[in-house]
Amino acid sequence: MKEKLILVGNGMAGMKVIEELQTIAPEKYDITVFGAEPYGNYNRIMLSPLLAGEKSLDDIMLNGDDWYTEHGITFHKGKEIIEVDRIGKRVFAADGTVEHYDRLLLGTGSHPVVIPVPGHDLADVVSYRDVKDVDSMLEASRKHKKAVVIGGGLLGLEAAYGLMQQGMDVTVVHLMPWLMERQLDETAGKYLQQSLEARGMHFRMEAQTSEIVGDDNGIERVRFRDGTEEEADLVVMAVGIKPNKELAEKAGLYCERGVVVSDTMQTFDPSIYAVGECVQHRGTCYGLVAPLFEQARVCANHLAGYGFRLYAGSVTSTKLKVTGVDLFSAGTFQDEDGVENVLYQDPATGVYKKLCVKDNRIVGTVLYGDTGDGTWYFQLMRDATSVADFRDSLLFGQAHLGDSGHGGVSQVSNLADDAQICDCNGVCKGEIVQAIAKEGLFTLDDVKSHTKAAASCGSCSGLVEQLLAATMGGDYEAGKGKPMCGCTEMSHDQVRQAIREGRLTSLRHVFDNLGWNTDDGCDKCRPALNYYLISTWPDQAEDDTQARFVNERMHANIQKDGTFSVVPRIWGGVTTPQQLRSIAEVAEKYEVPTVKITGGQRIDLLGVKKEQLPGVWGDLSDAGFVSGHAYGKALRTVKTCVGSEWCRFGVQDSTTCGIELEEMTWGTWTPHKFKMAVSGCPRNCAEASIKDFGVVAIESGWELHVGGNGGVKVRATDVLCRVETTDEVKEYCAAFLQLYREEARYLERTAPWIERVGLSYLKERVVEDDDGRRALAERFHASQKQAQEDPWKFYSKNHDDKFEPLRRAS
Amino acid sequence: MTAAQPQAATQTPDWLPVGRLGDIPRLGSRVVETAHGPVAIFRNGVDEVFALLDRCPHKGGPLSEGMVHGRLVTCPLHAWNIHLDKGEAKAPDHGCVPRFEVKQEGDALYLNREPAS
Ligand code: SRM
Ligand SMILES: Cc1cc2nc3c(=O)[nH]c(=O)nc-3n(C[C@H](O)[C@H](O)[C@H](O)COP(=O)(O)OP(=O)(O)OC[C@H]3O[C@@H](n4cnc5c(N)ncnc54)[C@H](O)[C@@H]3O)c2cc1C
Ligand code: SF4
Ligand code: FES
Numbered sequence: 001m002k003e004k005l006i007l008v009g010n011g012m013a014g015m016k017v018i019e020e021l022q023t024i025a026p027e028k029y030d031i032t033v034f035g036a037e038p039y040g041n042y043n044r045i046m047l048s049p050l051l052a053g054e055k056s057l058d059d060i061m062l063n064g065d066d067w068y069t070e071h072g073i074t075f076h077k078g079k080e081i082i083e084v085d086r087i088g089k090r091v092f093a094a095d096g097t098v099e100h101y102d103r104l105l106l107g108t109g110s111h112p113v114v115i116p117v118p119g120h121d122l123a124d125v126v127s128y129r130d131v132k133d134v135d136s137m138l139e140a141s142r143k144h145k146k147a148v149v150i151g152g153g154l155l156g157l158e159a160a161y162g163l164m165q166q167g168m169d170v171t172v173v174h175l176m177p178w179l180m181e182r183q184l185d186e187t188a189g190k191y192l193q194q195s196l197e198a199r200g201m202h203f204r205m206e207a208q209t210s211e212i213v214g215d216d217n218g219i220e221r222v223r224f225r226d227g228t229e230e231e232a233d234l235v236v237m238a239v240g241i242k243p244n245k246e247l248a249e250k251a252g253l254y255c256e257r258g259v260v261v262s263d264t265m266q267t268f269d270p271s272i273y274a275v276g277e278c279v280q281h282r283g284t285c286y287g288l289v290a291p292l293f294e295q296a297r298v299c300a301n302h303l304a305g306y307g308f309r310l311y312a313g314s315v316t317s318t319k320l321k322v323t324g325v326d327l328f329s330a331g332t333f334q335d336e337d338g339v340e341n342v343l344y345q346d347p348a349t350g351v352y353k354k355l356c357v358k359d360n361r362i363v364g365t366v367l368y369g370d371t372g373d374g375t376w377y378f379q380l381m382r383d384a385t386s387v388a389d390f391r392d393s394l395l396f397g398q399a400h401l402g403d404s405g406h407g408g409v410s411q412v413s414n415l416a417d418d419a420q421i422c423d424c425n426g427v428c429k430g431e432i433v434q435a436i437a438k439e440g441l442f443t444l445d446d447v448k449s450h451t452k453a454a455a456s457c458g459s460c461s462g463l464v465e466q467l468l469a470a471t472m473g474g475d476y477e478a479g480k481g482k483p484m485c486g487c488t489e490m491s492h493d494q495v496r497q498a499i500r501e502g503r504l505t506s507l508r509h510v511f512d513n514l515g516w517n518t519d520d521g522c523d524k525c526r527p528a529l530n531y532y533l534i535s536t537w538p539d540q541a542e543d544d545t546q547a548r549f550v551n552e553r554m555h556a557n558i559q560k561d562g563t564f565s566v567v568p569r570i571w572g573g574v575t576t577p578q579q580l581r582s583i584a585e586v587a588e589k590y591e592v593p594t595v596k597i598t599g600g601q602r603i604d605l606l607g608v609k610k611e612q613l614p615g616v617w618g619d620l621s622d623a624g625f626v627s628g629h630a631y632g633k634a635l636r637t638v639k640t641c642v643g644s645e646w647c648r649f650g651v652q653d654s655t656t657c658g659i660e661l662e663e664m665t666w667g668t669w670t671p672h673k674f675k676m677a678v679s680g681c682p683r684n685c686a687e688a689s690i691k692d693f694g695v696v697a698i699e700s701g702w703e704l705h706v707g708g709n710g711g712v713k714v715r716a717t718d719v720l721c722r723v724e725t726t727d728e729v730k731e732y733c734a735a736f737l738q739l740y741r742e743e744a745r746y747l748e749r750t751a752p753w754i755e756r757v758g759l760s761y762l763k764e765r766v767v768e769d770d771d772g773r774r775a776l777a778e779r780f781h782a783s784q785k786q787a788q789e790d791p792w793k794f795y796s797k798n799h800d801d802k803f804e805p806l807r808r809a810s
Numbered sequence: 811m812t813a814a815q816p817q818a819a820t821q822t823p824d825w826l827p828v829g830r831l832g833d834i835p836r837l838g839s840r841v842v843e844t845a846h847g848p849v850a851i852f853r854n855g856v857d858e859v860f861a862l863l864d865r866c867p868h869k870g871g872p873l874s875e876g877m878v879h880g881r882l883v884t885c886p887l888h889a890w891n892i893h894l895d896k897g898e899a900k901a902p903d904h905g906c907v908p909r910f911e912v913k914q915e916g917d918a919l920y921l922n923r924e925p926a927s
Contacts, residue, residue, distance in 0.1 A: 553875075
């Protein structure tokens with residue numbers, strides 16, 4: 001018999017737990033859901049577009065009735081639970097339904113706060129929480145003209161905007177001197193007020209409501225403490241929320257402001273869990289979706305019996321969903337000791353940016369008018385990244401850090417619906433926004449799989465994240481700690497740590513010990529795990545070929561027609577007539593359709609058929625070539641220029657240095673591809689300043705560069721340091737490469753890695769710590785013992801016909 | 811490569827002996843050239859065997875070179891996932907590739923010459 005799980009509260013947090021359970025432990029529970037509202041689970045944050053008439057109820061449904069049936073979940077729609085009997089493990093609904101549970105999950109959300117002034121119980125006084133409230137407002141807007149919204153916070157302003165869209169004349173009444181005082185400072189609050197006034201919204205600031213005047217026939221006006229009045233036919237109270245803990249309290253569960261839970265989302269009764277707005281965790285109650293989803297994932301993990309995730313609280317950010325108003329706020333930004341404010345303000349364009357920095361870490365931000373970099377600042381804030389290295393250009397945004405790929409389009413909100421966001425797959429802004437709303441997408445991965453945006457080269461991921469943030473309003477689920485794929489709850493960093501600490505040496509170990517929810521992983525996790533295994537345990541772990549993408553399995557690049565391309569290594573880009581002749585002979589013998597000089601100073605044989613590969617490799621290998629790994633997450637090319645041997649400007653022998661570097665590093669597997677270049681003087685003809693590791697000769701020796709990228713997002717290198725001898729170049733190179741191999745996440749190139757961990761950190765490890773550098777270099781050399789066996793030589797002789805069809809019967 | 815001894819049940823002309831289970835790597839695939847074009851025979855982690863035309867419904871990529879996981883194969887060209895047992899692309903992608911029946915008798919594998927409807 002399956003255990004019985006009951007969810008009370010068919011809202012966003014509770015249902016997220018149920019959805020998670022459907023993927024990670026679909027067979028574990030017999031699930032019953034009670035929801036007081038007469039609908040399936042809908043996207044509450046989309047109530048504002050619903051009110052504004054920009055969306056329909058169907059558009060904002062997350063799980064309709066069919067979903068429950070399809071997943072075998074019993075759904076008691078429109079039934080409120082009024083009592084929990086913890087001894088007998090039963091719940092009682094208002095209509096008399098009684099159900100037994102083994103585990104109970106509370107997701108009862110919160111109640112809107114109602115100020116108990118005289119008249120608060122009149123018919124046309126509504127709050128703003130659910131579909132029913134939106135219906136009442138819509139109905140009132142058809143009959144009446146004049147609305148007063150009490151509360152100038154996020155909800156109040158969204159309600160006011162929606163009612164204006166419905167043709168009402170709206171006045172917002174706010175107790176404080178500026179709007180959204182919890183999310184904005186005074187300047188931003190005033191900017192916001194001005195721009196809403198320009199749209200026709202009225203305000204009464206620092207006004208305290210004392211009475212709502214009216215009778216059974218309706219409301220007449222709102223009266224304030226100072227004796228003034230405002231005409232009104234509809235009053236919306238949006239002054240805050242309070243956790244809905246009554247049911248829990250009545251059942252004797254320990255509550256303070258909300259239902260108190262531990263880091264595993266358990267209440268004081270171990271068989272009762274709680275998530276969402278009803279919960280108080282480490283003293284905090286949250287009112288935004290992103291932290292609630294984090295809670296939900298942890299909760300599902302424990303309900304599924306895995307028990308390794310902990311909820312440690314969340315940092316949240318806010319975005320107002322009023323079309324055409326751009327504001328973003330996160331963290332703390334009030335003046336306090338040790339906090340320095342970095343400011344930018346242009347009243348003419350209505351742009352205001354404030355970054356609060358403490359000990360070189362961003363602790364808060366308020367952006368108004370240009371929120372393009374909000375997600376970036378937020379990421380820096382949550383990762384506690386040191387901004388010391390780029391503090392002077394921080395306000396100018398990420399584009400000024402070398403991300404010139406999309407320099408012109410950082411303000412995604414200003415783009416038209418038909419503006420193309422994903423240039424690889426041709427996806428426009430409108431399609432993405434629509435998919436986010438319609439399909440209920442919350443993460444970058446969701447958007448990738450539904451729209452294909454950001455699914456190819458990924459350079460538009462940042463823009464898509466901005467769209468997510470803009471469309472969802474508040475914070476959406478972002479990067480850190482996110483599971484590596486659908487097979488696990490663990491993040492890349494956690495998996496890697498577990499591989500190291502648990503001495504896991506095979507994929508099977510990982511799947512079994514870390515509770516993978518699939519038998520053999522997927523196309524996302526398998527290659528990553530294989531890399532983590534072989535880079536952590538070069539001696540013990542066995543390289544699993546079935547965990548490798550076709551190119552790395554075939555040691556050649558697959559082409560659009562299913563043939564392959566073969567690129568032999570040409571050390572430092574230097575070749576000989578004899579080598580060229582051998583390549584020419586191979587090309588002729590196998591009738592290779594295209595021979596091309598690559599952008600990496602080598603020669604590409606394109607259009608080789610699979611069954612020809614062993615022959616081509618064998619001939620190249622006999623002529624002295626090894627694989628160029630043009631296909632791998634591996635050391636690719638080392639470009640060089642002619643250098644001091646020939647060039648009239650050359651100050652060092654860049655060619656020899658490049659060849660030595662390539663001989664030292666070829667064959668190594670890395671988190672993503674790794675490219676190098678050595679230039680013979682600062683004219684830099686080998687383009688060392690856009691390589692993962694670049695070396696530029698100077699009169700006194702060599703300048704070492706790291707973290708360059710020439711692909712989708714061009715990034716110029718950072719200078720690591722200067723050294724004198726070629727041996728030092730090699731030692732620093734080996735150390736840097738090893739640090740990258742050990743610490744970067746799979747598919748993270750050096751450029752984003754460096755932006756994540758900071759240049760100062762790399763200097764600390766590779767430049768300032770002499771012993772540490774030598775140890776890293778030694779570990780690199782040790783791992784190379786296994787790596788420098790040429791795969792072509794091996795497979796040209798050991799292939800058991802597996803490059804041939806199994807049978808030809810045509 | 812050794813073709814299996816045809817046995818009574820598979821003597822009919824519909825079934826083409828193609829080899830042994832051991833010829834196909836676990837979580838991998840091998841191709842059989844047929845009158846309909848190349849057919850990829852897959853073997854998954856629990857030794858189930860499936861056969862699909864070796865042409866991805868997206869842009870014709872060779873599914874035989876894809877990564878096999880569970881009952882899915884990920885196309886090597888643009889990473890669509892195809893259900894091995896149905897030939898259909900996994901949502902949210904749409905498309906379908908002809909599927910062929912495979913019969914296992916002992917260690918021997920037989921491929922139906924005609925696609926399953
Ligand atoms: C062959 C070559 C183009 C050419 O004809 O010149 C090439 C071909 C491909 N590049 Fe490239 N790149 C080639 C030089 C480059 C360069 C120039 C360089 O290395 O100096 C760059 C920019 C430098 C850089 O990487 O920072 C480059 C940036 C990319 C990128 C973007 C990487 C990025 O981080 O932004 C990709 C996509 C990826 O790796 O995900 C890519 C991916 C590819 C792939 C592997 C696409 C694919 O997945 O099938 C192409 C394989 C074709 C094949 O079968 O050979 N290629 N590619 C060049 C091979 C060089 C070599 O000798 O190995
Ligand atoms: C208008 C509006 C706009 C918002 N905009 C944003 C935004 O832009 N970004 C953002 O991040 N967040 C936003 N939020 C907040 C977000 O919607 C909430 O944080 C989130 O919905 C809370 O989820 P929950 O599951 O805890 O509660 P809810 O989603 O409220 O679900 C609780 C459910 O439990 C039911 N229930 C309660 N008690 C019982 C009972 N005893 N028996 C049965 N059922 C019961 C309730 O009827 C309700 O359906 C917005 C909220 C509103 C109202
Ligand atoms: S070789 Fe590189 S730039 Fe050219 S089409 Fe392929 S991926 Fe694009
Ligand atoms: S051809 Fe298979 S995914 Fe594109």
